[in-house]
Amino acid sequence: MKTEVIRIDENNIDMEAIRKAGEILKQGGLVAFPTETVYGLGGDALNESSSAKIYEAKGRPSDNPLIVHITNMEALAGIVSYIPEEAYLLAEKYWPGPLTMIFNKSDAVPLTTTGGLETVAVRMPSHKTAQALIDAAGGYVAAPSANRSGRPSPTVAKYVIEDLEGRVDMIIDGGEVNIGLESTIIDLTGSCPTILRPGFITEAMLKEAIGQIDVDKTIIDNNSGQAPKAPGMKYRHYAPRGNLTIVEGEPEEVIKYINEKIGVLKKDGIKTGVIAADETAGRYLGDEVKSAGKREDEEAAAKHLFRILREFDDDEVQVMFAESFPHRGIGQAVMNRLLKAAGHQVVQV
Secondary structure: OEEEEEEEOEEEHHHHHHHHHHHHHHHHEEEEEEOOOOEEEEEOOOHHHHHHHHHHHHOOOOHHHHHHEEOHHHHHHEEEEEEHHHHHHHHHHHHHEEEEEEEEEEOOOOOOOOOOOEEEEEEEOHHHHHHHHHHHHHHHOOOOOOOOOOOOOOHHHHHHHHOOOOOOOOEEOOOOOOOOOOOEEOOOOOOOOOEEEEEOOOOOHHHHHHOOOEEEEHOOOOOOOOOOOOOOEEEEEEEEEEEEEEEOOOOHHHOOOHHHHHHHHHHHOOOEEEOOOOHHOOOOOOOOEEEOHHHHHHHHHHHHHHHHHHHHHOOOOEEEEOOOOOOOOOOOOHHHHHHOOOOOEEEEE
């Protein structure tokens, strides 16, 4: 398959190019496109064949649900069997935006799209290019992150091309995304709304909108034998090619431990990398040391994490260490992604 790559500026959208991309989706093809979170790999959400193509292109397990992207509340009513009051409250505050809600699905949504579940995950992105494409495609676009399954999610088109060229019909290059982490996912089908994946919309923000919520324990704990109600709950995700370990403890002890390990690895000719905060990055001896921003700047860490993991791959780094980040607010989402990238390999010092 030949993949066409086109550039579209969100602030000056080429509607002819969007119409072309929309036709590809309507005809059952695949188009990768930018959103405010990460790049998505889009297919017609109501077409079983399109959803199957998404799984094939990504090498994604077929029981890992896809998120359906829409642009208006009328579209939501067409694919769910019931919209609870909490959904209206959350949509009023955070849609369009980086929030995915899970509902009981209607018969319009094929089980191929939902990973065999009777629930459907739905998001309304705020990125103008994404909105234009969804409308041009008929209003329902299923789109997981636009990467090969298990790899770090792409925040620039370069890595979409690296993973998916020859596997999809079109890639829309919209430059670097704004947020850098996938959307928060909240399940609204149970007795209490439950966060299944942390993201830019934090637990505190959700509570402000709807009151009491639960947080699924598998966000930090890797032990879950249940079928995933949300993308990424069951499988190792975001992984670089090399080995990644998270090191937690007092800063001085973390620096000492990582540098001792790097010293041993260097003697064996192994290329090393470190993910650190601005405050400590200059004290590490790794071959590649990359800062995710100031320790208290959770948004910077979120934006830079996946790019750093991809750059380590570009530089053929074999063994990586990462400082731990605060588990509150957006930091919870950063640590969720880091833990999955490391296969929950954590050292306490």
